[in-house]
Amino acid sequence: MSVLTKIRNTMERSSSPDYRSENDGMRSYLKSDFFRSMPFWLPPTLLMGLFVYGGILWNFVLSLTDFSGVVRPEYSVSNFDFEMYFRMLEDPSFWSAARNTIVLLVVFTLVCLVVGLCLAIIVDNLLKGQGVFRTVFLLPFALSFVVTGVFWQWMYNPEMGTINTLFDIVGMGFLGQDWLGDPALRLWSVMFALMWQFGGYAMIIYLASLRTIPQEHYEAAKVDGAGFFKMYWKVIIPQLSSASVSIAVVLMVFSLKAFSWLYVVFGSNPGPAADILGVMMYREAFAANQWAYGAALGTVLFVTTVVILAPYLRYQYKRGEL
């Protein structure tokens, strides 16, 4: 039988009513977009599911045990309890880390937004050199936490650091401080350095957002009798609200991730003045071998991140941008 006859036979058979009804379900399934797009979405979904969400789940399960690195953790339901979470409530270093995390989250984010906004407005009003300033302010954002950590360690050095040296040069040496050593200043010094790194990011997003506001809005406000500050305060800045929300979310997530900066500068124990949950988690798990306790801290951090992100994601979803 020739190939052509074979094909013809198959076609005839497949067009008979009986044959069709049997195969219709399977066929339409094989032809569906869902099936045909599988090679594209299935591998990443499996990888993400296993290594990200699987990891998170495992971390949570670990936090229910009392694994402390000596014997293997016992994964049996009878052994699971929330002991580690209760331990947290009684641990003063958890409370100082949580307080610092929240201060960092709120103050750093707000200061960054304000600084970014002011920079964006200034750069937007420059007639020349906008590109230069944009690059200068954005550059720190491109550096890794490790680089900026070392960099600020030098800057803040009480004996030979640039900041105290500069104060000495201008005859204001009395302002020099042990920026990172003094517990009262430590967290603020950290926030200042982080602000230096992320202010440019806030600026660039604000600047892009300012560019989308039609020139007529500025002009209409001027003609309506508003001065420079009122024009920005009442007409322009309220239009930047959606940019503010997305910048704030990114900054908050970064502030939860400030671990690497602090680890580079202070090692695993920055002391109660600058300890944050991320560093504490690392310390408990990898330095003190309190694996289950570290995992519980990790879960708290994860929940915090989700609580911050969820309203934003929902807002984006409702606006059809997700």
Added chain:
Amino acid sequence: MAQLTFDDVRKTFQEGNNEIVAVDDLNMEVRDGEFLVVVGPSGCGKTTTLRMVAGLETITEGQIELDGRSIRGMSPQDRNIAMVFQSYALYPHMTVFDNMAFGLRESTDLSEDEIDDLVTETSEMLDIKELLNRKPSELSGGQQQRVALGRAIVRDPDAFLMDEPLSNLDAKLRAEMRTELQRLQEEFETTTIYVTHDQTEAMTMGDRIAILDHGELQQIGTPMECYYEPANEFVAGFIGEPSMNFLRGTSDGGVLRMEDFSYELSQSTVESIGSTTEITLGVRPEDVEVVPEATQTNDVAVEVDVVEPFGKENNLYLKPEGSDTDDTIIATVGGRKSVNEGERVGMRLPEEHLYLFDRSDGTAIRHPTVEAEEITPVAE
């Protein structure tokens, strides 16, 4: 209410090493309570002129005076002038009420109660009272337009500046708003400068029209003056739809020789031409007569190239027989006059309706001699 005077106003922009003249030696006066329409093609400097009055552009040279005091160098917020923008420029995060109240809050010491009363009153007049709590994004184009007008009116400014405010509306709404704007302006008698590129708006709305081209004022006058007595070829071509027909000719004794035909002029016209030889003859489409056959002295045998029916009238594109070029002469005839494309007819250009321009500089040397007709009521 106020009077605006432009005194040798000049505006230049620097682009690289080139100086671009946007407005050149502008001298004009906008009378107290007048509705002046500034019209011209894109880039003629009309919007720049308006923005200089608003204080959004600096004045390079000269003075603009508002009621006798110079406003040069004064910031926009000190001028007490309201502007309606082409894009309306409503503040998207504010309600209609706040949009309208913003100017009052910023530029006056009125209490919130007084502001409330003024905004409500103005919104009633503009028929937008029920929209006061809405945001601009929830309004149609026409409603946004009304809010933009309301925002200007509520401030009771010395002058209104309008920058093509109707150009974003559809044709029907535009015609409605045109009438509405005129009604409002007559009610308030506020000095208004209205910028447009649309000659229909200019003709129908303005007390007077100022026509600009390349930054220079070509003519300022009532719509009728600009239509029937244009100062030059540019004004004649710009005002009127369809545009005036222009034919290049040379005056040779009493005869005007055009490319495709000649026209014998009367003694009085020859006198008005004087020694000028290079002439452009102008005739409005509605003045071109279409006759069955070329029988009289100045009649021209033509072929109907294209017919554009508009219902109430037809625009005929006529091509002189034996013409080598694609140039046509537009004639507007009654809508019921049946003319077909390709038909051969006669074209008559009545001398009393002819415009003549000196081709060297475009200035008008002769206007139609037809007198305005008066409508006399029938005696009972």
